[in-house]
Amino acid sequence: MSTSTSTPTPTATEVCMEPVGCLTLDSPPETWVANAGIYCDMGMALGLTDRLAGIGSPRRFYTGYYEQLPGISLDKRAYPALSRGTRLPKESFYAVDADIHIMDPVWIVNTFGWTEGDVAEIANNVGPFFGNYIREKGDAWHDYRYYTLWEAFEKVATLFDRRERYERLNAVHRDLTETIRSRLPDERPELLLLRPQGVPPQSFFPQYIDDSVSDLQWNVVEIRDALAGSDIPKWGVRIGYEALAELDPDVIVMETQFADDFVLEEESFREYTLGFLRENSVTRDISAVENGRVHAGGINYQGPLISLFQIEQAAKVAYPEEFTEETLFDRQQVARIVSGDRG
Structure with a gap:
């Protein structure tokens, strides 16, 4: 070359x-x-x-x-x-x-x-x-x-x-986005996006939702940011349990930028994190904790394939009563595109 x-x-x-x-x-x-x-x-x-x-x-x-x-x-x-x-x-x-x-x-x-x-x-x-x-x-x-x-x-x-594969995957992304947005309910819950420090977490980096790549999925599902309008700085601060209780979000999502350092599986996450928050005297009355709406987030270094999975998961986390089906996009179709199968 x-x-x-x-x-x-x-x-x-x-x-x-x-x-x-x-x-x-x-x-x-x-x-x-x-x-x-x-x-x-x-x-x-x-x-x-x-x-x-x-x-x-x-x-x-x-x-x-x-x-x-x-x-x-x-x-x-x-x-x-x-x-x-x-x-x-x-x-x-x-x-x-x-x-x-x-x-x-x-x-x-x-x-x-x-x-x-x-x-x-x-x-x-x-x-x-x-x-x-x-x-x-x-x-x-x-x-x-x-x-x-x-x-x-x-x-x-x-x-x-390899523009053909890009175009085919982009079509899958567009279809997924359009499918989700056509089914969004009128009421949008408030979501608090955090990066936890420790397992179970002792403090958190608050993450404002913007139009960057790391927040792509939350913009697709048009969630409301629980940090919007708060006096919490956008960068360089950690918050504790008291701040979480004051924000009182409908949904809490904890994501990671180090994929190998944090449990992404929902079952293990609930055992170590949701259970801990329910036992804590400061956090147990938070709406998201009371209702069991505390979830493991994904990895914020997401490319086109990873984003498909995380958009799907975001829809289920934000609107669990609307998106009840097991999958929202065709895994086999995506696999064929990745492998170069034109069928």
């Missing part, structure tokens, strides 16, 4: 994405790496795991949902991790030697202390960067365009010349 900034030839592909600009490729990348669940999941959706050379942070890539897709699985332990604790050393990029890095280089500079020279070194000596940090909005350093999940996915699909 080669890259250039010249005018594309008829057989070349040019793909543009802030903040990296435009890449002109004379053939799709043969090997690639990504950091976490958003872009790794895109590669999974496009059937590109046979070209995956490494994962930046495997802890932030939850693969459990794939078990629900017939014939589809991924063992992320089979791929080298580029991160070393809290470090992302350049040596890892040289060792993996991928054709392209589906990562936001500005994010790398601001998160891991790289310089622009470090980015240029890896881009020139190993392979270019292509990505935009779209998980959450609010970082001061992110002063360029954000993309929606499906806008970013379309660009990655174009990069790898």
Whole structure:
């Protein structure tokens, strides 16, 4: 694979994405790496795991949902991790030697202390960067365009010349969204989104719901944010049991950004968390606790496949009396798309 900034030839592909600009490729990348669940999941959706050379942070890539897709699985332990604790050393990029890095280089500079020279070194000596940090909005350093999940996915699909799979999956996403929204009741419950600290949790990071990728599912189901209008800061604070009681939400959802650190299964979650809140003198009278509407959330690093499962789960959590069926989208259909089956 080669890259250039010249005018594309008829057989070349040019793909543009802030903040990296435009890449002109004379053939799709043969090997690639990504950091976490958003872009790794895109590669999974496009059937590109046979070209995956490494994962930046495997802890932030939850693969459990794939078990629900017939014939589809991924063992992320089979791929080298580029991160070393809290470090992302350049040596890892040289060792993996991928054709392209589906990562936001500005994010790398601001998160891991790289310089622009470090980015240029890896881009020139190993392979270019292509990505935009779209998980959450609010970082001061992110002063360029954000993309929606499906806008970013379309660009990655174009990069790898797999737009047909993108279009088919996008149709599944649209159908799921339209199905859910056509059945939403008039009354919208208030939901409190939290990131728990400890199991059982002793404190919580409150999470305002916005239009970022990490909150995609809650916007689809048009839930009301229990934090809206409160005096709780949006960033950098923890709240305790008293704050939860004061907010008194209809529904509590606890999510994680570290998929391997927190129980995602509902049964185990209820045993360790809902039971604890019911026994606590401060939290037991919260509406969500009294009514048993405290749920395990998903992983907020979600790509196109993971988001399908989490949109479905969000609908059931928010409106359990309306969405009672076992599934809201066809797993077999999605599995066929991922595998490249056009039937």
